[in-house]
Amino acid sequence: MQTRGTEIERLQEKIENLEFLLAQTEIKSLENQIKPHFLFNTLNLVARLIYLGKSQESLEVVYALSKLLRYAMEKKELVRLRDEVQYTKNYLFIQQSRYGEQLKYKLDISQNILSCLVPTLALQPLVDNAIKHGLEPKGGGAITIYGRLEDNNVVLKVIDDGIGIEVENNSLKHYAEKSASMGTGIKNIKKRLHFYYGDNFELNIISQFKVGTEVTIILPFKSDGEDKFIPSFWFNK
Numbered sequence: 001m002q003t004r005g006t007e008i009e010r011l012q013e014k015i016e017n018l019e020f021l022l023a024q025t026e027i028k029s030l031e032n033q034i035k036p037h038f039l040f041n042t043l044n045l046v047a048r049l050i051y052l053g054k055s056q057e058s059l060e061v062v063y064a065l066s067k068l069l070r071y072a073m074e075k076k077e078l079v080r081l082r083d084e085v086q087y088t089k090n091y092l093f094i095q096q097s098r099y100g101e102q103l104k105y106k107l108d109i110s111q112n113i114l115s116c117l118v119p120t121l122a123l124q125p126l127v128d129n130a131i132k133h134g135l136e137p138k139g140g141g142a143i144t145i146y147g148r149l150e151d152n153n154v155v156l157k158v159i160d161d162g163i164g165i166e167v168e169n170n171s172l173k174h175y176a177e178k179s180a181s182m183g184t185g186i187k188n189i190k191k192r193l194h195f196y197y198g199d200n201f202e203l204n205i206i207s208q209f210k211v212g213t214e215v216t217i218i219l220p221f222k223s224d225g226e227d228k229f230i231p232s233f234w235f236n237k
Helices: 004-051 055-074 081-102 124-138 172-178 180-197
Strands: 078-080 103-109 117-119 141-150 153-160 202-208 212-220
Touching: 004 055, 004 081, 055 081, 078 081, 081 103, 081 117, 081 124, 081 141, 117 180, 124 141, 124 153, 124 180, 124 212, 180 202, 180 212
Parallel strands: 103 141
Antiparallel strands: 078 117, 141 153, 153 212, 202 212
């Protein structure tokens, strides 16, 4: 006969397995939320560049898209920050090819945090939100991706000078009410962060109407001890 302790352990294991599957499902939900419109717009961009005789530009966009797809196919729950940053850079390269001078971005990330392990798709959805809900309504603008090590925590910020959101206070609830897609994306990120870090993380949003929005993620620093394998899609332009 199984002891009560054994039954509790098996129950805890089942709960952990269900939580893991939930996290996987939410990652896939984020991917599905991003891919359809982004792929459609990217393919239209490539077709337009080819039509205009800009073969080199179209080739660079195709290369960037192929690296995005390869990254998504890796299906890793945790990735090094450098890989997440490179994924986001490839995404921004495509968006910049689409918007031209209307979209500017800057990376301000310390080298000493690039080996930190973070949940996959922790940054790119925030950048996507900044473009769709901040810069597009304004007709363009700039995004800064910031990263620092502070008190053994990694502080990541996505800052835009877009239209901002007019809310009563800077709460996730009000963001979800004002923009369903933006609220869903951020809530999915928050749930996945909670899965990996419990209560040992922060996700903060500050927005001022007609000034911009700043989203901050604070995570415990945990370096990839090996940090030797560099995927084939990782290289700077």
